[in-house]
Amino acid sequence: MDSILNVILQDRKLAFLDLLASHYSKGTIDLAGIEEEANSFVAAATDAVAIAISWTIYELGKHEKLQQRVLEEVDTIQGEEISSEDLQKLTYLEMVLKESLRLHSPAQLTPRYVEKDLQVGEHLLPEGAECLVMMDMVHKNPTIYPDPLEFDPERFSLEKSARGHPQA
Numbered sequence: 215m216d217s218i219l220n221v222i223l224q225d226r227k228l229a230f231l232d233l234l235a236s237h238y239s240k241g242t243i244d245l246a247g248i249e250e251e252a253n254s255f256v257a258a259a260t261d262a263v264a265i266a267i268s269w270t271i272y273e274l275g276k277h278e279k280l281q282q283r284v285l286e287e288v289d290t291i292q293g294e295e296i297s298s299e300d301l302q303k304l305t306y307l308e309m310v311l312k313e314s315l316r317l318h319s320p321a322q323l324t325p326r327y328v329e330k331d332l333q334v335g336e337h338l339l340p341e342g343a344e345c346l347v348m349m350d351m352v353h354k355n356p357t358i359y360p361d362p363l364e365f366d367p368e369r370f371s372l373e374k375s376a377r378g379h380p381q382a
Contacts, residue, residue: 230255262320269318270311273365280367284310309367317365319349 234251237243243251274281284307291300324347332339339345354362359369368374 265318265320266311266315270314273314273317274310277365280310280365305372306367309370312370313365313367316353316359316369317363319353322349323347324349 231252234243234248238245238248274284287304287306290303293300326345326347328339328341328343328345330341352358356362
């Protein structure tokens with residue numbers, strides 16, 4: 215499994231299935247390996263969505279006023295079919311989803327590579343080192359998010375988001 219991950223990391227420009235097909239043709243993975251990788255990929259994606267939805271429902275259940283606001287916003291959508299334009303109008307729901315993901319991240323550890331030498335306190339992280347970012351530590355850091363344990367979708371309002379990091 216580690217050898218497959220190393221190969222995948224070396225060849226990041228290919229789409230996932232193209233990458234598997236490429237390595238199948240090279241003999242570095244068999245059909246059982248492709249099936250295992252594809253199943254893992256689909257299960258991880260499905261689990262992440264299910265976890266995000268579950269935590270969002272939990273938070274809305276705890277906060278009736280926020281739940282009511284989401285329902286009122288959703289009720290503004292007219293018709294039997296919902297278009298992508300309609301979804302873009304659900305700005306408060308988007309803020310609720312982002313806040314739910316901040317508090318209950320489905321990905322607890324995110325691997326990253328150091329692009330250039332980086333001094334962190336008294337430690338030097340050399341270029342190319344792999345680091346694991348603990349998302350819970352970032353998302354519940356009071357210097358980034360005041361009252362970090364409070365469920366506050368307004369953190370992601372246009373006004374407040376404009377003041378923060380563009381990828382936050």
